[in-house]
Amino acid sequence: MEQTKERVETRHEDLLSRYPHRREYLIPLMQDIQDRDGYLSADVIHSISAALELPESKILGVATFYNQFKLTAPGKYKIQICRGTACHVKGSLNLLETLQDELGILPGETSRDGLFSLETVACVGACSIAPVMNINGEFFGRLDKKKLLKLIKEIRAKENGNE
Numbered sequence: 745m746e747q748t749k750e751r752v753e754t755r756h757e758d759l760l761s762r763y764p765h766r767r768e769y770l771i772p773l774m775q776d777i778q779d780r781d782g783y784l785s786a787d788v789i790h791s792i793s794a795a796l797e798l799p800e801s802k803i804l805g806v807a808t809f810y811n812q813f814k815l816t817a818p819g820k821y822k823i824q825i826c827r828g829t830a831c832h833v834k835g836s837l838n839l840l841e842t843l844q845d846e847l848g849i850l851p852g853e854t855s856r857d858g859l860f861s862l863e864t865v866a867c868v869g870a871c872s873i874a875p876v877m878n879i880n881g882e883f884f885g886r887l888d889k890k891k892l893l894k895l896i897k898e899i900r901a902k903e904n905g906n907e
Contacts, residue, residue, distance in 0.1 A: 760792070770792070771806065820903075826867060829867075829871075836876075
């Protein structure tokens with residue numbers, strides 16, 4: 745376990761050293777680390793705590809207060825369902841519920857197999873093709889339950905080598 749912590753601290757040393765070791769740099773430091781890793785691991789929180797001389801509970805408090813911070817590793821496929829007005833009117837809630845059932849996760853979670861992360865977003869600015877979903881930056885519009893389930897099935901087949 746010590747070797748793992750040492751490796752994590754070494755990997756983040758460049759980011760930790762960019763900022764003065766003062767409390768007011770906590771959020772920018774957390775943002776930089778999350779930008780690189782996709783989330784804030786327990787080991788990273790420990791490293792930040794040591795570097796800034798803040799209790800881990802304080803860092804966790806900040807991480808859970810702001811919804812921009814993630815404490816679990818993201819899935820290989822980051823799914824964002826638009827919940828803006830146009831998408832809502834065109835059925836995005838049904839799509840969200842379908843995804844929750846199919847993947848067995850809620851927004852903000854990652855599937856057990858590590859393939860999928862699910863998020864809701866206020867608007868993706870693609871109202872003309874509502875309802876819209878984004879997977880790793882690729883947009884899918886005019887979705888319905890059948891198209892959505894087909895996309896998930898295709899991703900799973902690709903990951904299992906059954907294209």
